[in-house]
Amino acid sequence: MKFGEQLRSSVIKEYEWSYIDYDALKALLKVDGPEGSDKKWTEEKETKFIDALDLQLDRVYTRQKSKAGEIERRIETSRREVDDVVARLDSRGPVGRDGPAHDDDAPTEEEFMMLEQDLGDIIADVHDLAKFVQVNYTGFQKIIKKHDKKTGWILKPAFATRLKKSPFFKDNYDADIVKLSRLFDIVRTRGNPVKGDSSAGGSQGNFIRQTTKYWVHPDNITELKLLILQHLPVLVFNPNKEFEAKDSAITSIYYDNPKTWELYEGRLKKTEGAEAIRMRWYGDVDTETIFVERKTHREDWTGEKSVKARFSMKEKNMNAYLSGKMLPEAIFEKARKEGRKPAKQIDEDERLAKEIQYSVLKHGYVPVCRSFYNRTAFQLPADARVRISLDTELTMVREDNLDGKKRAGDNWRRTDIGIDYPFSQLPPEDVERFPYAILEVKLQTQAGQEPPEWVRELIASHLVEAVPKFSKFIHGTATLFPDRINLLPFWMPQMATDIRKPRTLNFGIQRPGGPSTQTSSSDDEDEDDSDDEERQEISTSPSTTAVGSNGHQSREHENRAPGNALDIEEQIGAMPLLDEDEQYYDSDEDDNDSDALEEARQIGGWTYYLKALRRNTKLASSHLVHNIQALMRPSPIPGSILDPLASTRVTSKRFKAPKGKKIHVPVRVEPKVYFAAERTFLSWLENSIYIGSMAALVINFGAKPTRASFLAAGAFTVVAVLALVYSVSIYIYRSWSIRNRRAARYHDKYGPTFLMVILVLALAMNFWYEAGRRGYLGQVPGWLVWW
Structure with missing residues (x-):
């Protein structure tokens, strides 16, 4: 979505006439003529654009400053009202047989509900103001970037000075956050907030926690705080x-x-x-x-x-x-x-x-x-x-x-x-x-x-x-x-992607007695602007945050199964990828192969031919296996028939580590993993011994060995030897991978199938020969008798 469309979709009615006029400023940057924009831009046009920009900046700053002052005054008014209610609550007389002695002036439930509604309205105002500031700050940054790109006149440093004079984006709401939190906690608990030691570490020595971590885009910080403060x-x-x-x-x-x-x-x-x-x-x-x-x-x-x-x-x-x-x-x-x-x-x-x-x-x-x-x-x-x-x-x-x-x-x-x-x-x-x-x-x-339901809903939402x-x-x-660091964490490729998601339905801040406050989480890419520069500009600008609450709204999932039903995040996470064999991360092994091949080419001769042959054979076999798997894979059933969530396509993306570096994928290694690899090897060994015993039994069965018995025994012996060699190779590879914590494929898709195919063929040929020799199948083919 282009920024102009995002701006129009994000307009809050209260601030409708105070937003940056992005389209008007963009229209001032239009330059006619085929000679190039940098040659057609004049001093007069630059002055006209700067005057319009200053006018827009003053309008946004005045509106933000006015609303911030209004919010502070409303918070102070609510504080006095809450303190008055608490004082009346504390002044109640002792409770006797006939009830409280002086309960005529005690606060009622309706008063608490009105206070909660007022605080919720203030919190919604803080949320709207933060969104207003956020979208306008982004608009000014984008229009300045567009100006410098189209005109060739660099305005960004000078505009930074203008922003310092009208710092509409620098207001810090942390003090208001603490005040709103205290007031809402008192009202929510009906004058009986939980008390205890609130120290952050002075009295804590050794402690254990189970922690899950999430990234939050700057656009979602304010809304996230508001939602958490509800609980x-x-x-x-x-x-x-x-x-x-x-x-x-x-x-x-x-x-x-x-x-x-x-x-x-x-x-x-x-x-x-x-x-x-x-x-x-x-x-x-x-x-x-x-x-x-x-x-x-x-x-x-x-x-x-x-x-x-x-x-x-x-x-x-x-x-x-x-x-x-x-x-x-x-x-x-x-x-x-x-x-x-x-x-x-x-x-x-x-x-x-x-x-x-x-x-x-x-x-x-x-x-x-x-x-x-x-x-x-x-x-x-x-x-x-x-x-x-x-x-x-x-x-x-x-x-x-x-x-x-x-x-x-x-x-x-x-x-x-x-x-x-x-x-x-x-x-x-x-x-x-x-x-x-x-x-x-x-x-x-x-x-x-x-975990509490509201926590599960929060971490499954678009905010994190x-x-x-x-x-x-x-x-x-x-x-x-x-x-100096060559081993990178697994989340490094994720830094290059936009973590914002489509807004979760019926989840967000709601104004008491009114519809939910709608915000936009769509991409703000404007024409050919680069997202990398936008992310850098956002990361270096102060974030505007606020905290509050407005009630006890909760999101209801349709057709929720009873018991331990998966939430949306877990359902999507459980979906198989389009190609489950595709790896998420590449290391520098491919680069090492290319470098080795280039060195061999410089040497020339058989060294280069052998290297090239091995590389081409490896690539050809990889493509062959991939094509066979694609042909054998069944056609998927349309997801909308089975599950409404199945229409969400979960695709994998292949990331490439920088040259000379590797991305470390965490691998869970427990003692039972070692035991499982050893137990699998022992199972293969046991089956190989059984097959070898069958070979000895076949060759020694009967008074006089025949050609058929020699052939059958030979076939079973070959199968046993192949199984032994394969099992040893797999065991060595798995043990090495486990010790080095490699994200290898530890399940075996080909070995058991290959072993059983060879074993069935050996048994089938043995039965066929014996049945033909005894006359059950008529005349045995001459080539089979000779073989």
Whole structure:
């Protein structure tokens, strides 16, 4: 969809006359004449276009500023009303035999419903304002890009200065998010919000979570927060303090050995016991408390869960601790004297500090990558059964000194940056701005218990894109060190695709008493504009977010089966690909073959002929097998007859890794996988022995061996030997693939079929010969008697 059409389809009635007039600005860029647009564009036309652009910018900025002020005033009014209701609720007298003593002024259910409706209306206004800002910002970026391309006059830098004077897209709604969350939580719980410890980590030591991760496009961040807030409040770490922008900032520095990258590869391959060591702090860089953390991966078959353990220490002691000049005993000496923490907890922290210090010194771990993001957490206080966090403005920054640049120097972290996103002072090679937000859904459910229905609907919607096992450390290291990292994570090819999806039917924000707020999630590609440049522009612009709720609407699926019915996401995910044998990822093996062939051609002679023959034979056999499979594959039944979802075609896309690199596809390896490969080999071996025994029985059956018995015994012997050789080869290949965690095909489609065909042919010829010799089939052909 072109942007002009998207703009018309995204118009919100309240802002109908305040949007950018994209068509009018585009009309001003029309240039007549065959000589070329750059030669026909004049100073007069440029001035006319800039004046029109300034007029449009002022109109959008004025409307946004006016609406933002109105929303703030409405939030303050709602706060006073909610506080009044709560005060009346708390002032009720004690409950006696005849009911409350002073219950005449108690708030009614209707009052709570009216408050909830008002808050829902405010939240819908925040959502609409965010969408208004988003589409206008995109429109200005596109029209400037079109201007520079058509006219040859570069306006983008000058327009950036104009945007700073009218920053309609820079308003941060995080403070309003916290206020709306508190008010809605009070109203939703009818004046009895859940209370408990809301700390984000100060009192937490070792903890275990089951986490699923998703990418969220910037266009969907606001709507996603609104939907989550319908069920979970924003987790406020310090409710007694006025919210500041730095309160949501989280920074982590990851350590590794830049010569071996052992921590990177261990976390990427998910090997048993793989570790990640990081230093984390909350807020600005002036904070004194640093958390030293170690994440340890455990395979499921071990019966253990992956664990994150950490302890806190003062920032002034970090260099001495990491260099080994300060021992863990000295760090916890003061804590032991004060006795604020249990002695057992201090002992555990001290042991962890010793282990991390030993690993850093022994393996030569140094800071390599920093991650920064602003986190909005949704959780009931003191209730960790469902916790959802959304990380926005994710940025990775280099911390190393590998290329001769003293970024961190001898310090444990670089000091030239803080939380000043988007870190425009850094050179491009030092920073990676991630284009999406990261949604983490953390669940703690009992065995056999399903996640809440609203969570299942949310993760199946168009707002999120599932990326299992996504890691900020892995992604940052892979993108910031392209010359040193050759093994890439499996989600790297996904970065080049647009993750936006068609809008899920009957799912979204609804204004109380009115229709749902419609937004557009379609592609905003405009004529021949490049999506890559658009994504870069979006990723470097501040994201506008808001949080709220408007009721308890839920999406109903038609014809939902009872019990454990699959949701839409699971049904589509379970569909077979059009070609199930097609691999998703290519490594650099094809490039290696081409390079080897080119080297052989330069050598010439039989070396080149043999290489070329092997390569052509391999390609011909591959095409032959593919064509045979295509002929044998049955024609599919039209999907609409069997299942309405079957009309959704799920196709596979073949990705090519950059030259010299490989994409690592995670493979689940458990002890039972090794046992299964060994058990399969033993089964083949057993059948081969049976077939060999049949050969011995045939040749020794009867008083005098005949030619037929020799031939039958020979046939069975050949089959037994072939089965043995094949089984050994398959077992060696599978064992090697399992040890190296390769995404190989472990099922055998050809071996059993080939074995049974040969065995049936041997038996059939044996029966035919014997039947002919005994006269049951008449005269036996002479060639068969001779054979």
